[in-house]
Structure formats: C-alpha cells, structure tokens
Amino acid sequence: MSGQEFREISPSEFFYRHREIVGFTNPARATYTSIREFVENSLDAAEAIGVPPDIHVTLMRDEGFEFEVYRLRVEDNGSGIPGEYIPYAFGRILYGSKHTLKQMRGIFGLGGKMAILYGQITTNRPVHIVSSTGGRDVYEYRLLIDVEKNSPIIVEERIHRNGNPKWRGTVVEVFLEGDYQRSSSKIIEYFKETAMANPYAELSFIDPYGVLHLFRRSTTKLPPASREVKPHPHGVDVETLRRIINSTDCKTLKELLVKSFHRVGETIADRFLKTYSLDPYRDPASLTPGEIVDLAYALKNFEEFLPPDPSCLSPLGEELLLEGVRKELNPEFAVAIQRKPSAYSGYPFIVEVALAYGGGTPQTGRITLYRFANKIPLLYDESSDVSWKVVNQVIDWRHYKIDPTRDPVAVIVHICSTRIPYRTLGKEFIADRPEIEAEITRAVRIVARRLADYLSHKRRVEKAREYFSVYERYLRKIACFSSMLTGMDEPDIDKLLRRVKRWKGMEEAL
Ligand SMILES: Nc1ncnc2c1ncn2[C@@H]1O[C@H](COP(=O)(O)OP(=O)(O)OP(=O)(O)O)[C@@H](O)[C@H]1O
Ligand SMILES: [Mg+2]
Structure with a gap:
C-alpha cells in the first residue's frame, strides 16, 4: 500500500474549495461579484426574448448575525425559467442553458450558483427564487446546494397562479456575508459601466443606506440578437x-x-x-x-474555408455605443467605430471602440480605459488586459497631438465573441491574442485620428477667434493713425474686417 487515498470530488466541492478563482476572495469582492453575476443573468434573460431589460437590485443589511450579512435581491423582466429547470439552474454547478455557440454574457453555468453557494456557506440560508415564463404559473423555490453531490436540495417548493396581467421574469434573493463599505465604489462603477454598454437597460440599485441609484435607459433599441451557429x-x-x-x-x-x-x-x-x-x-x-x-x-x-460569419454575435453597433458613452460621460466630443468581423481559431469576434473627450470625461492623469466583453464591464486587473497594452504601450498618443497626462480622454473598448479569451473564470481580463490585439490597435488608431482632427479644428478656430479680436481692437486705431501720418483718407475698416472674416477658419470661429 502506498498510503495515498484516492477519491473524486464534485464540481460543487471543487468550486467551494477554490472559490477565489471565480471572484469570491473576501466579503467585499464577494458582494460585488454576486451582484454582477445576477445582473448578468438578468440582462441575458431579457435580451434572449428581445425585451429591453428592467433590472432592480436591492442590497440590505440583515441584522440577525454577529457579522456583516446582507440580503441581496435581484428582479428582472427576462424570459423566466420553466419550473422544472429552476432547481438545477440554481442548484447544480456547471448546469446552464448557455453552453452554445452564440454570444451571451454567461458561458460556464457557474456564476449565479457561485453566488448562491457563497451565500450558503457564509450564512447557511437557502436561496429564494420566484420565476415565471409568463404562462399560467409562477414557481417559487427555496434551495440549498448539496456540495458533495452537486445537486439541489429543495427546501420549499410552491406553485402560484399567475396574476392578470401575467407577470414574467425572475426574482433571486440570497443572504451573504458582505462588506458594502469596501465594495461600494466598485459596485456603483459596475452599474455605471453596465449602463454605458447597455443604454437600452433600465437599472436601479438601492444600496444598504437606502439610497436609490437609478440608471435610466436612453433608448429602447436593442442590438441585433445573436443566432446559434454550427462549429467552424x-x-x-x-x-x-x-x-x-x-x-x-x-x-x-x-x-x-x-x-x-x-x-x-x-x-x-x-x-x-x-x-x-x-x-x-x-x-x-x-x-x-x-x-x-x-x-x-x-x-x-485548410485556409480556403470562409471566415466564420458574425450572425452569432450581438455587437452594440456604433450608434448604441455612442449613445451609451454620451449618456454616462456627457463628453464634449465622442466618436465610435465598429471594426469588420474577424476570427481567431475559428471563433468570430468584433471589436468596437469609442473615444470620449472633455465634458464629463474623467481626467485621471492618464487615458481612462473602459473595457467591455460581450457587454460586460471588466473592472479588475486592468493592466493585464490586452486593451490596456494597446492604449498604454502600443499607441503613441503624441503622434495624434494628445497628451495622455493632461487631456481628458477616455477610450472604450468592446469585444464581442462566442468565445472571449478570458484569462480566468472570473471574467475580468482578456488575453492578448494577436488577432484581437491587432483589431483593437487599428480601431484605437482610427478614433485617435478623429480626435486629433477635432482638436486641430478646435485649435484653429480658437486661434482665428483670437486673431480677429486683435484685428477688431487695433485695426481702427492703426487706420486712424496712418491716415494722420500720410494725410490720406481713412480706409473703410468694416469692409476690411468683413474680408478678414471670410478667411479660412475665421468664418466658423465667429
Ligand atoms: N434571471 C434569470 N432569468 C432566466 N434564466 C436564468 C436567470 N438566471 C439564471 N438563469 C438560468 O440559469 C442558468 C445558470 O446560470 P449561471 O449564472 O449559474 O450560469 P450561466 O449564466 O449559464 O454561465 P456563467 O457561469 O458564465 O454565469 C443560466 O444558463 C440560465 O439558463
Ligand atoms: Mg451567469
């Protein structure tokens, strides 16, 4: 006998032991990650049926514990989940409806369950789910996860008659050990950036102090729906x-x-x-x-296969991206471009990049970078991300007469793909695949060029305005003085000024 003992552990047990790899490192990060996982599920569920998402999140302090416990409730108007799938969708790790070749925020069948599991292991309370697909019934469950068996334990199950008009959507409520004070800035930032990449979503968040953070939709136009495709x-x-x-x-x-x-x-x-x-x-x-x-x-x-077509993708498009950027940053100048579809290892992807300048664009002493993947904001590990590399190491901003340390510039990068090359299960940063890096670089160059054009035009106009005010002030005096010296008649200054006004750039400036 070797003395070694061999045994197998279930996926739940694995993620229970290694929860930090999916973003549950401490109570603050877990608070943020739980909100994010449920909101992402809600956004997916609304977009799946083509309705503009309405998502309401409440985080409340629960006083019945010795330590900091919160009750997190997320309600949406999405597809709802058929009753028979609810226990598995919320009680079996790696179970989900998104293991397909189609762009969605969810991929692993893991996120929601990790938040539920984290809540369970810190507070020992079951998750509460209410859901309806808009039919006759509304399903209500209280579930725990059997970690060793990776299966749901149904604590309570009820079926209600749906009201009139029929409600459709899902409400998920968990109790978890959290830390709002240390996570609040990230959570608010998450909502703000989610609103930027999803301008058609209505998001509300009531924080533990009872403050309502409301992110109103500015359009009801949804991006094109993605279709499932066969493997390339x-x-x-x-x-x-x-x-x-x-x-x-x-x-x-x-x-x-x-x-x-x-x-x-x-x-x-x-x-x-x-x-x-x-x-x-x-x-x-x-x-x-x-x-x-x-x-x-x-x-x-074989190189002659046509590249994958992008119908399985759901990019925002230039108009919606610009809409989101304007809504959340209120910049003086903004531009957005979408690159043509491209592919890496048989997976199609599209890069969209926007740039905002001035107005409400934050001035941070460097280019502010907003990163999105499949419309999810990525808030952690910025400097390990491919976009950070492009914006801070590849692009020479001086070439565009932009000073990253002084100019209020934000670059917004959105990558959508059926397979985002995340480096971790926590979906926080993207690997520098050469194909993706090349597309981001091209796109950033284009928007930087547009900003350079705008700035040089703006500087020209400012210069012209300055010149003209000098002419206006001194020309009359010079004319009067020179006519005195020469004894000639004073020229028609107004006519002269009118001619100056017609100079290039001056016309727009005045
Ligand atoms: N609010 C919701 N409305 C409708 N269906 C939902 C909702 N939340 C979860 N689901 C269903 O439950 C499944 C599991 O969700 P979960 O978050 O655990 O994994 P996922 O979203 O598939 O992948 P990921 O691990 O990337 O989040 C989803 O695939 C979806 O079918
Ligand atoms: Mg999910």
Whole structure:
C-alpha cells in the first residue's frame, strides 16, 4: 500500500474549495461579484426574448448575525425559467442553458450558483427564487446546494397562479456575508459601466443606506440578437470532431462536412477533400482514431474555408455605443467605430471602440480605459488586459497631438465573441491574442485620428477667434493713425474686417 487515498470530488466541492478563482476572495469582492453575476443573468434573460431589460437590485443589511450579512435581491423582466429547470439552474454547478455557440454574457453555468453557494456557506440560508415564463404559473423555490453531490436540495417548493396581467421574469434573493463599505465604489462603477454598454437597460440599485441609484435607459433599441451557429472547421479539435461523428446520421464525409460545419458548402467541401486526398463517399463512422486526428488537423489548417460569419454575435453597433458613452460621460466630443468581423481559431469576434473627450470625461492623469466583453464591464486587473497594452504601450498618443497626462480622454473598448479569451473564470481580463490585439490597435488608431482632427479644428478656430479680436481692437486705431501720418483718407475698416472674416477658419470661429 502506498498510503495515498484516492477519491473524486464534485464540481460543487471543487468550486467551494477554490472559490477565489471565480471572484469570491473576501466579503467585499464577494458582494460585488454576486451582484454582477445576477445582473448578468438578468440582462441575458431579457435580451434572449428581445425585451429591453428592467433590472432592480436591492442590497440590505440583515441584522440577525454577529457579522456583516446582507440580503441581496435581484428582479428582472427576462424570459423566466420553466419550473422544472429552476432547481438545477440554481442548484447544480456547471448546469446552464448557455453552453452554445452564440454570444451571451454567461458561458460556464457557474456564476449565479457561485453566488448562491457563497451565500450558503457564509450564512447557511437557502436561496429564494420566484420565476415565471409568463404562462399560467409562477414557481417559487427555496434551495440549498448539496456540495458533495452537486445537486439541489429543495427546501420549499410552491406553485402560484399567475396574476392578470401575467407577470414574467425572475426574482433571486440570497443572504451573504458582505462588506458594502469596501465594495461600494466598485459596485456603483459596475452599474455605471453596465449602463454605458447597455443604454437600452433600465437599472436601479438601492444600496444598504437606502439610497436609490437609478440608471435610466436612453433608448429602447436593442442590438441585433445573436443566432446559434454550427462549429467552424478552424475551431474544431479532435474531441469535437469525434462527438460530431458519433452523433451524426450523415453517410458520407462530404455530407458530414456540409451539414455539420459552419461556412462549408459543396464546392469548398470538394476542394478540401481533394486537397487532402480524402474519399468524399467514405462513411464517417469508419474513420479510425488516427484518421480522426488527421482530419481535425486538416480542418484546422485548410485556409480556403470562409471566415466564420458574425450572425452569432450581438455587437452594440456604433450608434448604441455612442449613445451609451454620451449618456454616462456627457463628453464634449465622442466618436465610435465598429471594426469588420474577424476570427481567431475559428471563433468570430468584433471589436468596437469609442473615444470620449472633455465634458464629463474623467481626467485621471492618464487615458481612462473602459473595457467591455460581450457587454460586460471588466473592472479588475486592468493592466493585464490586452486593451490596456494597446492604449498604454502600443499607441503613441503624441503622434495624434494628445497628451495622455493632461487631456481628458477616455477610450472604450468592446469585444464581442462566442468565445472571449478570458484569462480566468472570473471574467475580468482578456488575453492578448494577436488577432484581437491587432483589431483593437487599428480601431484605437482610427478614433485617435478623429480626435486629433477635432482638436486641430478646435485649435484653429480658437486661434482665428483670437486673431480677429486683435484685428477688431487695433485695426481702427492703426487706420486712424496712418491716415494722420500720410494725410490720406481713412480706409473703410468694416469692409476690411468683413474680408478678414471670410478667411479660412475665421468664418466658423465667429
Ligand atoms: N434571471 C434569470 N432569468 C432566466 N434564466 C436564468 C436567470 N438566471 C439564471 N438563469 C438560468 O440559469 C442558468 C445558470 O446560470 P449561471 O449564472 O449559474 O450560469 P450561466 O449564466 O449559464 O454561465 P456563467 O457561469 O458564465 O454565469 C443560466 O444558463 C440560465 O439558463
Ligand atoms: Mg451567469
């Protein structure tokens, strides 16, 4: 006997032991992360059914404990959850409806449950959920998570008749050990930035002091909805390919390629099969493990597949991004651009960048950076993020006559993708994939150029205005003086001034 003891732990147990890797490091951070996870779920649930989100968050101090405990309640007008799924959606880690190739804020099937689990292990109180999909019934549950089994324990279950008009949405309420004092600035910042990237959402937050923070929507226009797509051949690995082959009823390789992959038509499939000398009529089920590995490698490396199309993405668009930036920063000048879709490893992505100058843009002694991924604000670990690298190390702002230490400039970077290359499960910062870095750099250069144009125009106008006031003040005196010296008639000064006014730049300045 080696003396070692082997055993398996459940996903709940794993995340219970390592909760810091998903942002539950201390009571302050846990307060922020819990709010964020529930708000993200609510935003996803409203957008999934195409309604402008209405989200109300309340954080209240609960006095029944020796330590700092809060009651967190988040209510939304989203899709609601069918009754039979509620216990699992909130009581089984890694369970969720977002394991698809489609842009959503949620990805792991983890966030909401981690907040619930954290609440449970700090206060031993069940989560309370009320939800309806807008049908006849409203479901109410009180749940605990059985950490060892990774399954829900139903403490209470009730079904109510829906009212009239029928309510649709979800309310989640948890008790958790928290620290509002240390997390309040991050929480308010989170709401402000969420309002910036989601100008069509109405967000309210009542803090533990009873203060209402209201972020009103400024538009009801939603970004285009994302569609689920099939996997792109460049993003396929051996495991995915093996699963596709096991579950397909396609009888030939060619049919498999055309039916199971994104952006593969008959012609491209023929060309691919010919390039790799593969028999189009071969039964996929007959492929040996070694042949599956070769096929996955060939799919990844064949360069003629069209890039993934962006219908699975839901970017904000220049208009909405500008709307959000204007609403929250009230700048003197703002510009937004959307880059064309691009892809890394078979995953499509779109970069959108805005720039704000002056007005309410914060002046921090450096370029203020707002980072968003799939419309989620990223507030921690800024200097590890690819956008930080671009804004602070790649771009030479002097080239655009912008002084980052003095000019009030904010750069807003939004990346959307079916697979954001987050570096951690906490979704806080993005890896510097070269394709993404290149797109952000291009986009920042474009907006910086526009700001440079605006500033040089503004400086020209200011100069012209200055010159003119000098002319106006002294020209009359000079004319009078020179006519006295020369004995000639005084020229028509007004005519002269009118001519000066027509000079380039002067006209706009006056
Ligand atoms: N407010 C809500 N309205 C509707 N469905 C919800 C809501 N909150 C959670 N859900 C459902 O519960 C599932 C689990 O949520 P959870 O936050 O645990 O994971 P996720 O959002 O899928 O992924 P992530 O770990 O990235 O947050 C979601 O996939 C969704 O189907
Ligand atoms: Mg979630």
